[in-house]
Amino acid sequence: MSRETRKSFIIKTAAAAAALSIPGAGLFSEEKPRPAMKFGKPKKALVVWYSQTGHTRRIGRIIARAWERKGLKVTTADYREIDAAAAPSYDIIAVGSPVYYLDVPGNLMEWISSVPAIDGIPVAAFVTFGGKGDNQHNTACAILEALAGKGGVPAGMGLFGNMSTYAPTWSMGNESRILKFRNLPDGETYARARACAADILGTVRRGTPFPAEMRFEAGTIFRHLPQIAGTRFLIGEHRVDRTRCIQCLRCEKGCPVQAIHPGEGSVERKKCILCMGCVNNCPADAVAMTFLGRKVYGFREFLRRNNIEIAEPEELAD
Numbered sequence: 001m002s003r004e005t006r007k008s009f010i011i012k013t014a015a016a017a018a019a020l021s022i023p024g025a026g027l028f029s030e031e032k033p034r035p036a037m038k039f040g041k042p043k044k045a046l047v048v049w050y051s052q053t054g055h056t057r058r059i060g061r062i063i064a065r066a067w068e069r070k071g072l073k074v075t076t077a078d079y080r081e082i083d084a085a086a087a088p089s090y091d092i093i094a095v096g097s098p099v100y101y102l103d104v105p106g107n108l109m110e111w112i113s114s115v116p117a118i119d120g121i122p123v124a125a126f127v128t129f130g131g132k133g134d135n136q137h138n139t140a141c142a143i144l145e146a147l148a149g150k151g152g153v154p155a156g157m158g159l160f161g162n163m164s165t166y167a168p169t170w171s172m173g174n175e176s177r178i179l180k181f182r183n184l185p186d187g188e189t190y191a192r193a194r195a196c197a198a199d200i201l202g203t204v205r206r207g208t209p210f211p212a213e214m215r216f217e218a219g220t221i222f223r224h225l226p227q228i229a230g231t232r233f234l235i236g237e238h239r240v241d242r243t244r245c246i247q248c249l250r251c252e253k254g255c256p257v258q259a260i261h262p263g264e265g266s267v268e269r270k271k272c273i274l275c276m277g278c279v280n281n282c283p284a285d286a287v288a289m290t291f292l293g294r295k296v297y298g299f300r301e302f303l304r305r306n307n308i309e310i311a312e313p314e315e316l317a318d
């Protein structure tokens with residue numbers, strides 16, 4: 001099969017699979033009437049994210065700062081520090097996520113599913129992703145869809161590309177795939193984040209919902225495959241090397257599913273969702289993981305080996 005034919009085959013198959021698995025192929029359920037957007041002058045905003053290596057957190061903080069500068073009172077934190085029950089008390093809610101395995105990480109989706117009714121509250125999504133890939137748009141739509149399921153009304157979304165943090169890529173010798181984007185995030189990324197914050201606010205002031213529509217992309221079909229199980233199959237060892245561990249507990253605190261126990265040197269493999277947070281954030285290279293027999297090393301170490309320092313946005317420098 002020629003390259004072009006193969007590409008169009010994948011796209012067609014993806015469209016067929018998506019049409020089968022997403023009823024009506026539209027983003028939002030038309031079964032119950034959608035609430036109208038509560039619009040006007042918002043006063044209180046919630047900016048919440050999931051972020052293992054800081055890319056999504058940076059964008060979330062820029063959005064929060066931009067809104068603060070417009071006079072809003074903004075609550076901003078990792079989703080684990082925010083009580084979902086408080087969501088209805090905000091005038092705008094923005095939720096940020098990395099794309100993991102072509103989708104929204106399940107742990108963040110679980111938090112969204114615990115949000116009570118937020119009828120009419122404008123909602124936005126911001127997503128960071130690694131390199132080219134696919135499905136970033138649909139990942140943002142999936143967040144909006146989940147929030148719309150709670151009664152939220154889409155007010156915008158932003159997609160921000162940067163270096164991927166999927167540690168097996170560089171650990172397997174494909175550093176160049178990541179290093180292509182070594183300059184990202186950059187000033188332009190941060191300017192787009194500020195513009196995204198302004199656009200969302202403009203939408204809320206006008207009260208015209210943001211037209212979020214899932215797209216059928218080549219990656220759509222892969223999104224329906226067991227991505228995490230595939231990676232799990234290729235991982236050999238996954239434990240904490242107690243001879244290297246400095247007991248900083250960063251891995252334990254960052255693990256979204258409480259699967260890692262540095263005190264015992266163990267990882268509950270069945271619980272683990274392979275976010276790579278433990279490997280990526282360990283300052284002592286003490287998380288022993290192998291992928292196809294090769295040692296996996298983390299994002300901190302990748303940045304160090306390649307002499308990369310991520311430029312912080314100016315408003316977050318203080």
Ligand SMILES: Cc1cc2nc3c(=O)[nH]c(=O)nc-3n(C[C@H](O)[C@H](O)[C@H](O)COP(=O)(O)O)c2cc1C
Nearest residue numbers: 051052053054055056098099101102128130133165
């Ligand atoms: C486990 C894992 C899976 C990933 N899967 C994808 C993916 O499917 N598509 C993509 O574009 N990027 C993928 N990435 C890259 C991340 O989306 C990207 O680096 C993101 O900005 C990380 O955000 P964070 O620093 O806030 O965690 C993946 C990264 C990890 C660690």
